Amino acid sequence: MRASLAALVFRSSGARMAAPASCIGSITGRAEAESGGISVVGTAGGSPPCDASPVESETVLLINDDGRRFGVAVEGVEDVTSIAFDSIRPLPGMVVSSIEHMKFWGTALLGGEVVLLVDFRPPACG
Amino acid sequence: METSGILAEAARLRARKEDIVDVDEERVKLVVFSLGGDLFAFYGSDVKEILAPMRIFPVPGSPEHILGVINVRGDIESVVSINGFFGLPQAEPSPRSRIPIAEKGGIRSGIMVDGVEDVVDFPVDSIRPPIATLDRSWRDLVSGETALGDASVTLLDLGEILRRLAP
Numbered sequence: 488m489r490a491s492l493a494a495l496v497f498r499s500s501g502a503r504m505a506a507p508a509s510c511i512g513s514i515t516g517r518a519e520a521e522s523g524g525i526s527v528v529g530t531a532g533g534s535p536p537c538d539a540s541p542v543e544s545e546t547v548l549l550i551n552d553d554g555r556r557f558g559v560a561v562e563g564v565e566d567v568t569s570i571a572f573d574s575i576r577p578l579p580g581m582v583v584s585s586i587e588h589m590k591f592w593g594t595a596l597l598g599g600e601v602v603l604l605v606d607f608r609p610p611a612c613g
Numbered sequence: 614m615e616t617s618g619i620l621a622e623a624a625r626l627r628a629r630k631e632d633i634v635d636v637d638e639e640r641v642k643l644v645v646f647s648l649g650g651d652l653f654a655f656y657g658s659d660v661k662e663i664l665a666p667m668r669i670f671p672v673p674g675s676p677e678h679i680l681g682v683i684n685v686r687g688d689i690e691s692v693v694s695i696n697g698f699f700g701l702p703q704a705e706p707s708p709r710s711r712i713p714i715a716e717k718g719g720i721r722s723g724i725m726v727d728g729v730e731d732v733v734d735f736p737v738d739s740i741r742p743p744i745a746t747l748d749r750s751w752r753d754l755v756s757g758e759t760a761l762g763d764a765s766v767t768l769l770d771l772g773e774i775l776r777r778l779a780p
Contacts, residue, residue, distance in 0.1 A: 499673070500674075501673065576687075576688065579722065580720065580721070580779065581693060581721070581775075581778065581779045582672055582679060585675055585676050585780070590674065591672065594682065594689050596687065599684065600668075600670070601670040601689060
């Protein structure tokens with residue numbers, strides 16, 4: 488059996504991304520998240536959960552990270568899929584060295600498309 | 614003819630052949646490409662392959678000169694624009710666009726250009742130092758000048774360009 492990662496695939500900031508399904512508590516609406524006192528951030532610019540850029544999207548991923556709860560606004564959720572480890576590639580050095588607060592830890596190839604693998608953990612905030 | 618004569622003649626011909634090789638012009642391969650209507654070149658030894666335009670996947674949060682990443686037979690390569698160095702607007706990819714995959718000084722990336730015009734062996738002697746009147750802002754990025762037909766070709770210092778793009 489091929490080693491793999493169960494990941495939620497979603498679209499955000501105009502790109503296709505994926506995050507480990509285990510760190511996503513649920514998917515909700517923005518109004519619902521905010522009414523529950525959850526701060527909602529985007530994925531453009533800085534690293535989630537650091538990025539406080541204006542959020543237009545109505546779909547929110549609720550992230551659970553060791554008791555910390557926050558929401559990440561996304562443009563759409565696609566599917567939970569299994570990403571084989573051997574389809575995961577590092578980001579090119581040129582990209583890694585150019586982004587101050589790197590929130591992506593790698594890439595995966597899904598159906599020939601490049602998907603950015605997101606790290607929601609606090610260390611990604613730099 | 615005696616064998617000693619044959620050997621002497623063979624040695625003379627060999628020496629002559631070596632003489633001919635010695636006077637051959639030293640040549641260097643250049644990848645000549647267009648950018649904003651001008652011709653530029655990289656040393657061919659620094660260009661691993663030249664790709665046709667393909668889907669570029671953006672990386673949110675990256676600087677403007679990083680256009681994104683591409684899937685090259687299962688490997689992920691970055692694609693950058695060097696237009697900003699020369700005061701050119703970001704070019705829109707077209708069917709003529711090409712992405713040379715370049716590597717120098719341990720830094721590797723695809724570079725979006727308007728088109729690859731030719732890959733030519735140039736005589737080394739035809740490459741002159743950069744002209745003194747070159748725009749100051751990009752003088753350090755140029756390692757020489759040559760010509761392709763009647764057109765001037767600016768030979769770029771790929772190592773310096775990649776160093777500036779990957780701080």
